[in-house]
Amino acid sequence: MRNFKLQLLAFTSGLAVAGGALAAEPAPTINADDAASPAVEQVIVTAERRATDLQKTAIAISAFGSQVLADRKVDSIRDLSGQIPNFSISRVTISHTTQTYALRGVGEADPIQEPVLAVYVDDVYIPRQIGSMVEFNDLERIEVLRGPQGTLYGRNSSAGALRIITRDPGQEFRAKAEVGLGSYGAVDVRALVEGPIVDDKLSGSFSYIHHKRDGVTFDPTLNHDVNRIDLDAYRAKLRWTPTEKLDVLFTLNALRDRSDSRSYVPVTQPNGEFNNRYSYSEVEPKQDLDQISGSIRVQYALSDHLKLKSITAYGGFNLNPVYYDNDGQAALIQKNLIHYNDQYATQEIQLNGDFGKLTFTSGLFYLHERFFVQRDGYSRRTATVTDPVTTPSNYGFARAHNITNTDAYALFGEATYAVTDRLSVTGGLRWTNEEKEFTFDNKVLNLAGQVTGQSIAGTADKTFSAITPKLSVQYQWTPAVLQYATYSKGFKSGGFDNRATRLDLATRPFAPEDVNTYETGLKTELFDRRARVNLAAFYNDYENLQVSYSDPAYPGNSIRGNAGEAHTYGVELETDVRATERLSLQGSVGWLYAVYDTYKNAGGVGVNADGHRLLNSPRWSLSGGVTWDVPVQVPGSIRANLNAQWQTKTYFSALQRPQDEAPAQGFLNGTITWTAPNPQWAVQLSGRNLLDSDKPVTSTYTPATGVYYKNYPDPRTWLVTLKYAL
Numbered sequence: 001m002r003n004f005k006l007q008l009l010a011f012t013s014g015l016a017v018a019g020g021a022l023a024a025e026p027a028p029t030i031n032a033d034d035a036a037s038p039a040v041e042q043v044i045v046t047a048e049r050r051a052t053d054l055q056k057t058a059i060a061i062s063a064f065g066s067q068v069l070a071d072r073k074v075d076s077i078r079d080l081s082g083q084i085p086n087f088s089i090s091r092v093t094i095s096h097t098t099q100t101y102a103l104r105g106v107g108e109a110d111p112i113q114e115p116v117l118a119v120y121v122d123d124v125y126i127p128r129q130i131g132s133m134v135e136f137n138d139l140e141r142i143e144v145l146r147g148p149q150g151t152l153y154g155r156n157s158s159a160g161a162l163r164i165i166t167r168d169p170g171q172e173f174r175a176k177a178e179v180g181l182g183s184y185g186a187v188d189v190r191a192l193v194e195g196p197i198v199d200d201k202l203s204g205s206f207s208y209i210h211h212k213r214d215g216v217t218f219d220p221t222l223n224h225d226v227n228r229i230d231l232d233a234y235r236a237k238l239r240w241t242p243t244e245k246l247d248v249l250f251t252l253n254a255l256r257d258r259s260d261s262r263s264y265v266p267v268t269q270p271n272g273e274f275n276n277r278y279s280y281s282e283v284e285p286k287q288d289l290d291q292i293s294g295s296i297r298v299q300y301a302l303s304d305h306l307k308l309k310s311i312t313a314y315g316g317f318n319l320n321p322v323y324y325d326n327d328g329q330a331a332l333i334q335k336n337l338i339h340y341n342d343q344y345a346t347q348e349i350q351l352n353g354d355f356g357k358l359t360f361t362s363g364l365f366y367l368h369e370r371f372f373v374q375r376d377g378y379s380r381r382t383a384t385v386t387d388p389v390t391t392p393s394n395y396g397f398a399r400a401h402n403i404t405n406t407d408a409y410a411l412f413g414e415a416t417y418a419v420t421d422r423l424s425v426t427g428g429l430r431w432t433n434e435e436k437e438f439t440f441d442n443k444v445l446n447l448a449g450q451v452t453g454q455s456i457a458g459t460a461d462k463t464f465s466a467i468t469p470k471l472s473v474q475y476q477w478t479p480a481v482l483q484y485a486t487y488s489k490g491f492k493s494g495g496f497d498n499r500a501t502r503l504d505l506a507t508r509p510f511a512p513e514d515v516n517t518y519e520t521g522l523k524t525e526l527f528d529r530r531a532r533v534n535l536a537a538f539y540n541d542y543e544n545l546q547v548s549y550s551d552p553a554y555p556g557n558s559i560r561g562n563a564g565e566a567h568t569y570g571v572e573l574e575t576d577v578r579a580t581e582r583l584s585l586q587g588s589v590g591w592l593y594a595v596y597d598t599y600k601n602a603g604g605v606g607v608n609a610d611g612h613r614l615l616n617s618p619r620w621s622l623s624g625g626v627t628w629d630v631p632v633q634v635p636g637s638i639r640a641n642l643n644a645q646w647q648t649k650t651y652f653s654a655l656q657r658p659q660d661e662a663p664a665q666g667f668l669n670g671t672i673t674w675t676a677p678n679p680q681w682a683v684q685l686s687g688r689n690l691l692d693s694d695k696p697v698t699s700t701y702t703p704a705t706g707v708y709y710k711n712y713p714d715p716r717t718w719l720v721t722l723k724y725a726l
Contacts, residue, residue, distance in 0.1 A: 039529030040578045041065070045143055047163070048414075049152055049309075049352055049361040055523045058426065058474040058484035060146040060536040062087075062574060062588075066139055066167075071627050071641045073671045073686040073719075075188070075211075076135045077162070082645025082667060083623045084144050085572040085590025088616045091697045092711040094324060095287050096229050096259035099133035103146060103159040104540060105568035105594025105617035106515070109652075112340070112373065113546075113560075116492055116513075118149060118157035121164045122251055124295045124313040125155045127344050127369050131255070131291050131317045135233055137207045138176075138192045140167045146572070147517050147538065148490025151414040151428030151470045154311075154348040154365035158490030158515045168249060169205040169239045171196045175726040182719030185214040202240050209233040216714050217263055219279045221330045226263035226285050232256045245301040253293045253315075260285035264328035264700075264709035276694055276712045281325035283335045291317035309350040316343035326700075328709040332389055334379045337449070341372040362413035367406065373498055375400040376449055383706040390447055397447060398455060402440035402498045409433045414470065422477070428470035428488075437461040438496035440506050456500075460507040466491040466514075480525040490515040492546065497560035505554060510561040516541045532576040539569040547654070550601040563601065566614060568594035582629040590621040602654045609654035618647040618664075635677045642670045652699050659701035659708060665693055667713070682723040692716040 043054035043063050054063055062084045064074070074080055077099055081089040088102040094111060101107050101117045108115050111129040119126040119134075126132045143163040150156045173195035180188035187210065194205035210232050215225025233255045240248040263279035270280070293315025300308045319340040327333040350363040376399050385394045414428030442455035472486040492513040500506035521536035545564030551557070570592035577585040594617040596602075602609035625643040632638055646666035653660035668691050673684040696710035 038578060038581065040525070040532045040576050040584075041067075045141070046165070047143055047145055047152070049350060050354065050359070055480075055525060055532065055534075056482060057523075058424075058472055058482065058486070058521075060519060060521055060534075060538070060572060062144040062146075064142045066141065068586075069136065069139055069142070071639065071671065071673070072625065072643050072669065073684065073721075074136070075190075077133050077164075079688075080142070082621065082647065083588070083625075083643065085574065085588045085621055085623075086146070086570055086592050087144060087590075088618070088621075088650075090616070091713050092262065093133070095130075095257070095261050095289070095322065096231065097133045097255065097257045097289060097291075098130045100129055101159075101162070102614075102616040103144075104538065104570065105592055105614045106159050106540070106542065106566070107616055109615055112371075112498070114493065114495065116157065116159040118153060118155045118161045119164070120153070120161060121253070122166055122295065123163075123297060123311050123348075124251075124293065124315070125346055125367065127155075127367065128317075128342055128371070130319060130340060130342070131257075131289065134164055135209050135211060135231065136164075136166075137190045137209050137233070137235070138167045138194075138205070139164070141165045146536070147486070147519055148468070148470075148488045148515060150410075150430040150432070150468045150488075150490060151412050152361055153412075154346065154363065154410070155367065155408070156410065156430065156432050156466075156468065156491050156493075158492045158513060166235070166237075167194075167205070169194045169203040169237050171200060171203055173726075176724060178721050178723045180719045180721035182213075183717045184216055185212075186717070186719055187212045188719060188721065197238075201242055202238070204239065205235075205237045207235045215260065217265070217277050217279050219263055219281060221280050221282050222284060226260050226279055226281070228260045230258040247297075247299040249297040251295045251297070253291075255289070255291040255317075257287065257289040257291075259287060261287045261322055261324040262711070263325070265712060266328035267708045267710060268329070276696075276710070277715075279328045280330045281328050282330050282332070283323050283325035285324060287319070287322045289317060289319045289322075291315070305353055305355050307352045309348075309352065311346070311348040311350075313346045314344070316341070327707045332378060332380065332395075333706055334377070336378075337376040339372075339374040342369065344369040357418040358415065360413065360415035363411075365408070365410040365412070367408040369404075369406045369408075371404045371406075373400060373402050373404075376445060378445075378447070380705055383703060397445040398501065399443040399445050399451070400440070400498065400501075401442055402438065404496065404498060405437040405439075406493075407435045408493070416474075422475055424474045424476075426470070426472040426474070426486075430468045431465075432468070432491060432493075433463065433465045434493045435461070435463045436493070436495050436509070438498070438506070440498070440500075442501070456503045456506055458503060458507055460496055460509065462494065462496075462509040464494045464512050466512060480529070482523040483521070484523075485520040486518070488517050488519075490517065494546075499558070499560065502554065502557060505557060505559060508561075510546060511544045513546045513562070514543045530578045532574075534574045536572045537570070538572075540567060542566040542568075545596070545599075547599065547602070549599070550604050550607075552601070552605050555605070564599040565597040566595060566599075567597060568592065568614065568617070570594075582631065584627045586623075586625040586627075588621075588623045592617055592619060592621070596654060599654055607655065609656070612654050612656045613651055615652055615654065616650055618650040621645075621647040634674075636679075637675050639673045639675070640671070641673075642668065644668045653701065657701065660699055662697055662699060663695050665695040665697075667691070667693055680725055682725075684721045684723065685718065686721065687716065687718045689713060689716050 145161045149161040178190040189210040192207040213229040215228040295313035298310045412430040416426040441457045444453035468489040470488040474484040494512040519538040544562040549563040573589045594614040599609040630638040671686040675682045698711040
């Protein structure tokens, strides 16, 4: 693999030299209209904790500005699925506001486990994937940073970081409202008001989202549609700027989600017929999620070169109840009645400096999280059962009741020094210390949910520490061509298995997960800045991969632990071309090789997954988009956008059986926006899954209990939105 890493570096270096020569040539003349075409839009990001040009930022990063998101009608994180190379955003999850991710082949499919991708909303870390599927309103920018992010950010992340940045209130009055109506009874309302409260000193904003839609799946057992959406979200911001040096922002977010939990589509259906829009679950898919968070961000300029920043946040969610059937069939096979409660507090302090040749970011971070679980599980133990449900030998009814307390401390810093006008070097270091306390008090239940006995009870604790470095070299071949090469190490903390049913397993910690990442990339602007072409190549070496497996010493138990090692490598290409004044094109390609090196007993004792592909890691992922200002003689203006995504097959079990596969598939979305002669008014027609793709996007197969279901994407949908902005 060392030769492979050297080949990647040599390959991109050769491209850099060629790209520098190309960028130095005058842009070709195509025609008069094209010659007047503007350059691609400059993208300013804050990935390095200061405002920098995307093309001067030596990180593999995808950035989406507000206009691009509006043109594509991207209203949530899930709407970005397929549009970022080697980044899998699950199109279907256990609930509407729960989101799982896999970046460069590594993710966390279990939403109650700690994520490997760190999600930040306005610089505030979101510690769980439950409640992390954010709907957008008045969004400024989205940034996806690929690779370990520990020396710049509060929470350590081994795969990368997703940053959602909303607009801060300013001193000019703004108001906007959108009302959308669409298929399956969809109603989508988004509103915002912003403006000064005290001139030049105090400003505020308030935004609201209401998103509701009928179900796209029918459940004959319950005799109504399921997979419905019903969500309300609120955000208020208050910004105080008493002097030029001091900027204080208070943010309050609230979410009320009454959408259905997911109803799965069983492969085995009555009468031997199959309909991918039918679920036969006997469990009412009830979900009540209430989420709230507040933060205070204080920025103070100590001097022209030094800035101090503090981010204090408190938040959490109460998900009670959430009911879901884990098989999709009318018979009792596996159902769960759950209460989750999460509370967290974070404090981050940064000192950022810019002294010309030397720039740096340094910080302290603290996280306290209390994650409460009460999960009543009702499961049969064999694939076919003819005895009554109450027969103890065939069924298990149990309550998992536990609390995980986490106290995480970190000290981090990163500095870049310009050796010459072209050559810069970056060094970073992070110290992380995490204290975990796991308390559990599990019970035995009967079918009615009454406690009939004690299972296991106890407490365990463990401290995990790590030092993770980063080293990067950047070279500016020409003003339009930047190359970088980076080594970094990522860390995901260890913990305890909150699904354990034995005392010795519940008190046994699993170790942290480590990754060593090697990456090189090019950032180029060609043809007089009419084209932006960015390329990255990477290699990841994972040790102590956290997975579930079987241990011969504990027969009949699935164990959360460190049974795996893995490596991934691949290439990512992103392009943005302003072909003419009216026409712009975007495209991306991701190629990924991701395998388990060792994964013993993945499917039971003696059933290994060595050499199998990692979950949710398609070999190829492609996307392309076109935005066209249509030259038609009508009052106002018309803009059209088409965006397509395609990926090769992927697996949802390390066993890599045919039943675990989601086939290659593609999606096409589009919008047409008419802006009135008075530009305050606009009407947008948007459509998703225009080709009505109906191939499964996930699959679960457990032959030991007879569970075999699939999930399908939403069918073709449309929405007509009336927009007003003042």
